[in-house]
Amino acid sequence: METIRQASGSIESFLGVGSSTALVLTWLVILLSVYITVQIFQVASGGTLRTRRSRGNVTLMLGQCGAGKTATFFRLRDGEEVQTVSSLQLSRDKFPIKAGENADQNLPSVEVVDFPGHLRMRGKASDMLPEARCIIYLVDSEDKPKLKDVAEHFYELLTHPDMLELHTPILIACNKSDLGSARSEKFIVEEIEREIEQMRVSRGATLEGQDQADSYLGIDGEKFKLMEHSPCPIQTCKISAKKNEMQPLYDFLMEQYA
Amino acid sequence: MIDAFYIFTKGGLLLWSTQLVKVKGNPLDRLIKEVLLEERVGETFATLDVYNLKWKLLNDMDLFFVVVYQGILQMAYLEGLLSMAAKEFSHHIATSFGGGLNIKHVDFEKDFLRCRQKADKELKESRKPGGMRSFEDTKKGADVQKNREEKGLPAPAKKGKSGGTDGDKEEDDEEEDAAVAEARAKLAGGKSKAKKDAEAPKPKKGKEARHWDGGKVSKSLMEELDFSKNKPDEADLAAKQAEFLGSGDEEDFEAEVESLSSGSDAEEEKKDDGRVGGLFKSLTKGVKNITGGAVLTEGDLEPILKKFKTELMTRNVAAEVADKLSDSVRKSLVGKTTGRFTSMASTVKQALKESMETLLTPKKSIDVLRAALAAKNAGRVYTIVFLGVNGVGKSTNLAKVAYYLKHKGGLDVLICACDTFRAGAVEQLKTHSRCLDVPLFERGYGKDPADIAKNAIAHAKSNGHDVVLVDTAGRMQDNEPLMRALAKLVAINSPDLVLFVGEALVGNDAIDQVSKFNRSLVDLSADPRNPRGIDGMLLTKYDTVDDKVGAALSMVYVTGQPVVFVGTGQKYTHLRKMQAKEVVKTLLG
Incomplete structure (x- = not known):
């Protein structure tokens, strides 16, 4: 208080105004400086703070119906093989993941969400994007016609504002690799790229009132490359939930939660 | 079984x-x-x-x-x-x-x-x-049971399953036996009954007892003919009364009437009785309604759902659809516990919102332009047929789609005038075709539309057009010959997309229209094993309905097909894609 009074006194003499006006002025200056400090502090720390807050801590499992999301979910959780039907509801659980024999290869506790893949449901998955730390996108390597839908979903995901902001890493896990007719990762990625390329034309031609997918994916006039032109890091791998060949998936999770 | x-x-x-x-x-x-x-x-x-x-x-x-x-x-x-x-x-x-x-x-x-x-x-x-005799009582049943116990009963997994089926087979046999026996018993029963009927003394009428008019009337005869005194004896009467009057007494009847008239009151009272300790229970319920954690019962849900149902109906959702939707929500909520600090009403609203959103989210790709481009790359002609009742705006919205495909997709579009019925229909399309600078394929009036469409597609193929938009004559859904003609058009040309054009203004009629169009197409389709129905809807006059967007929900619910476009005005650019979330928000107020 003493310093304030002194400051106001000096302002009074310096500007030649009344004592009450000087006091008000002093207070104003103090408040202003406090406000500016707070602002500066926020701007300085804001960038890192915000992203950390908004990207969540959940592993989100997406993919088409029948790609093996629920099976993989329970493989991760209990290491057991289960029988599944099409999900009507998301399953969500927090559990430790055993990636290997050693303790340092295990993750203490990871929250995993298995989101239904039916087209009617999958739109709601985008609401979960802010919560996601990483996305495991399961693809049925055997089902080529479904890749059209996969590509469409990717287009929606990759142009979603949350993805553009958060750069959530995606692992494309080509499931059912144990089957004889399974396609290779390369084939699947190329197929998705080709479909997205076609979609760019139609999506680019937005109808009035069309939301989200307004933004253009990739670089105009260039062939679309999933790995290079995506707003987020994308990896691919080959797994089999049925045969319990899931090592790449564990590696990915270890990397993400390290 | x-x-x-x-x-x-x-x-x-x-x-x-x-x-x-x-x-x-x-x-x-x-x-x-x-x-x-x-x-x-x-x-x-x-x-x-x-x-x-x-x-x-x-x-x-x-x-x-x-x-x-x-x-x-x-x-x-x-x-x-x-x-x-x-x-x-x-x-x-x-x-x-x-x-x-x-x-x-x-x-x-x-x-x-x-x-x-x-x-x-x-x-x-x-x-x-x-x-x-029940299964266990039969000798064989006992044997089977014993056998099963000796086997140590069907165990888990595959082994158990095979064991189970074995057991079931046996049981099935047994069941069959039982069924046969039962049938026999029934038959036998029937027979004996019939016999009994035959044996039962019939009242003597007819030939023997014939008495001609004008003859002398004996006293005994008079008695016989006097039905007024006659006889259905008291026991019979009582039985009949019991049968037709329910439990008989008139007092009961009165009571029943009373209870009917004051039914709602009685019900309320009953409910109150059900809540043992009335006030306290209702108080905790009230608190739980605020704090959450209440278990939802049919009784709780009924009034809330009713409210939502009327709200939906005032926004043009067909009554049947609103009914079924609220039924579905009720079934999925009964027995659930409300979340923390959510009231029952908001829980119900949330569930309703989610189910409506799920419903309105298309279950297949509705990107027409992409499909058309894919067809072009594959060297095919992409065909869309527009159909619907009269005056809903088929031609206008066909023109809008033509504009969209031409200007946004750079596709070469051909319009085909298959409305060979209404005066001026071809001229209307001619005007559009001039404005849009899109060629028109027309063969005048009175021809068979299916043929014209076929020719148009062939023409498009030979002249390098990418897309053919087929306009059909509007028809009422109950007009069978016209529906037959439409089904023929679809069956012959097997278009890539069959778009039903419907007004957003309709209420209850929406279901009737769209389901009848769909059914005619399916019933009269060329390949009965793989019937072809409506693939999607185009909702017109969407800008005129304000918050009454219920038609969208009704049509989607009935057909299970998505709304591909909505028409929102008079200009060629007034074509949009439907936003499920917006529609739901509007519907729930």
Whole structure:
């Protein structure tokens, strides 16, 4: 208080105004400086703070119906093989993941969400994007016609504002690799790229009132490359939930939660 | 009897299943995708291909119980079986059921067998009050039972399953025997009854007793003819009365009338009685309504859903659809616990919102431009047929789609005038074609539209057009000959997309229109094994309805097909894609 009074006194003499006006002025200056400090502090720390807050801590499992999301979910959780039907509801659980024999290869506790893949449901998955730390996108390597839908979903995901902001890493896990007719990762990625390329034309031609997918994916006039032109890091791998060949998936999770 | 039985969670885990007979195809998967995901849970019964499916939903555990069968079975039997199985099952897993994720496979063979036997028994008893010997009472039954016990009963997994089917086979045999015996008994019963009827002394009438008019009337004759005094004796009368008057007394009747008239009051009172300790209970309920954690019952949901239902109906959702939707929501909510600090009304609203959003989200790609481009790359001509009732705006919106494909997709569009009926229809399209600078294919009036469309597609192919838009004459859904012609057009040309054009203004008629159009197409389609219905809808005059956007919901619910475009004005650019979220928000106010 003493310093304030002194400051106001000096302002009074310096500007030649009344004592009450000087006091008000002093207070104003103090408040202003406090406000500016707070602002500066926020701007300085804001960038890192915000992203950390908004990207969540959940592993989100997406993919088409029948790609093996629920099976993989329970493989991760209990290491057991289960029988599944099409999900009507998301399953969500927090559990430790055993990636290997050693303790340092295990993750203490990871929250995993298995989101239904039916087209009617999958739109709601985008609401979960802010919560996601990483996305495991399961693809049925055997089902080529479904890749059209996969590509469409990717287009929606990759142009979603949350993805553009958060750069959530995606692992494309080509499931059912144990089957004889399974396609290779390369084939699947190329197929998705080709479909997205076609979609760019139609999506680019937005109808009035069309939301989200307004933004253009990739670089105009260039062939679309999933790995290079995506707003987020994308990896691919080959797994089999049925045969319990899931090592790449564990590696990915270890990397993400390290 | 039944073919298969499944128990699965909403999360997608098949907890237990049995196939008593090999099931062809995958009716369960179809059930989930075509019925449960379409918000038709309210019905609890569906027919898919040759199979009938009936299901039960246990909300507190998110479990589905599904029984698959063929032919006709008594609903009461199925319901009994389902609820018995549900009870047994929840009993079975009560201790270890942690949020539904801890149980992956349940050994339920034994309990299910018991349920089935019990249900079968009940069925038999209900069929024949005389009382058949139950399965266990028969000698063979006892043998089977003993045998089974010696085998140590069907064990889990595959081995158990095969054992189970063996047992079932035996049981089936037994059942068959029983059925035969029953049928025989019935037959025999019938016969003896008939015999009895024959033997029973008939009142003597007819020839022997004929008396001609004008003859002398004897006293005995007079008595015989005097029906006024005659005889249905007291016992008979009482029986008849009992039959027709219910429990007889007039006082009762009055009481009944009274209770009917004051039905609602009585019900309310009853409810109050039901809440033991009235005030306290209702108080806790009130508190829980605010703080959450209340268990929802039918009684709680009814008034809330009714409110939402009327709200939906005032926004032009067809009454039938609103009914079914609220049924579905109720079925999926009864027994659930409300979340923390959410009232019942908001829980219901949330559920309704979610189910409507799911419903309105297309289950297939509705990107017409992409499909057309893909067809172009494959060297095909992409064909769209527009159909609908009169005056909904088929031609106008066809022009809008033409504009969209031409200007946004850079495609070469050909318009085909197949409205050879209404005066001025071709001229209208001519005007559009001039404005849009799009060629028109027309053959004047009075020709067969199916032929014209065919020629147009051939023309497009030879002249390098990418897309053909076929305009058809508007027709009322009940006009059979016209619907037949339409089905022919679709069957002959097999277009890539059949768009139903409907007004957003319609209310209850929406269902009738769209379902009848769809059915005519399916019924009259060329390939009955793979019928072709409507692929999507175009909703016109969408800008005129304000918040009454219910037609969209009705049409989507009835057909299960998405709304591909909505027309929102007079200009060529006034074509939009529907936003499910916006529609839901508007509908729920």
